[in-house]
Amino acid sequence: AQTVTQSQPEMSVQEAETVTLSCTYDTSESDYYLFWYKQPPSRQMILVIRQEAYKQQNATENRFSVNFQKAAKSFSLKISDSQLGDAAMYFCAYRSGPDYKLSFGAGTTVTVRA
Amino acid sequence: DVKVTQSSRYLVKRTGEKVFLECVQDMDHENMFWYRQDPGLGLRLIYFSYDVKMKEKGDIPEGYSVSREKKERFSLILESASTNQTSMYLCASSLEGTQETQYFGPGTRLLVL
Numbered sequence: 001a002q003t004v005t006q007s008q009p010e011m012s013v014q015e016a017e018t019v020t021l022s023c024t025y026d027t028s029e030s031d032y033y034l035f036w037y038k039q040p041p042s043r044q045m046i047l048v049i050r051q052e053a054y055k056q057q058n059a060t061e062n063r064f065s066v067n068f069q070k071a072a073k074s075f076s077l078k079i080s081d082s083q084l085g086d087a088a089m090y091f092c093a094y095r096s097g098p099d100y101k102l103s104f105g106a107g108t109t110v111t112v113r114a
Numbered sequence: 115d116v117k118v119t120q121s122s123r124y125l126v127k128r129t130g131e132k133v134f135l136e137c138v139q140d141m142d143h144e145n146m147f148w149y150r151q152d153p154g155l156g157l158r159l160i161y162f163s164y165d166v167k168m169k170e171k172g173d174i175p176e177g178y179s180v181s182r183e184k185k186e187r188f189s190l191i192l193e194s195a196s197t198n199q200t201s202m203y204l205c206a207s208s209l210e211g212t213q214e215t216q217y218f219g220p221g222t223r224l225l226v227l
Contacts, residue, residue, distance in 0.1 A: 004156070043202075045206075045221075046218070047215050047216075093157075100162055100164065102147075104149075104156035107156055
């Protein structure tokens, strides 16, 4: 089974500053997908960003970007210009190419200070 | 927009009761999933279904069963609820194909006394 590790249970960031969330994963496969999901206090989980392992270019969605280091099996999320609405729990997730199943990390709670 | 709804936001049940959690999606998605979310453990897959009447076990199926009689509805059943099943339960759906994004419901927080 794949293992996804988020080593930071909590992170705090000042509004307008940048915060980086770490994620490492363990796999022997070459075809897989990585995701960051956001779960605000209202609990509806939404997709923030996804990365296909075969793509070398790091994915970007507005203020959210990833640093995908395939050899190191690392997939960090950078939130730039943090806003109060970014406060949430963030989950890193892995999915093998031919599989439906998502494997999630334990999550990182992000607090944004005004 | 994809909409995934769950029948209850909060539920309190007694040990030994049979519990039904309902999930409905309105986007004609083939795949549906049930996860449970616990602090420090993230989300763990209980069961998923890739078609009507089809199901596959996830990582933690013990103590649970599922039913999918219609494409839009996926039910999670706790045959005899136990206190260790107190958790947040999240439903998700996606289009056919392993490349598709999963969309989540708001969750049901279940307390078993």
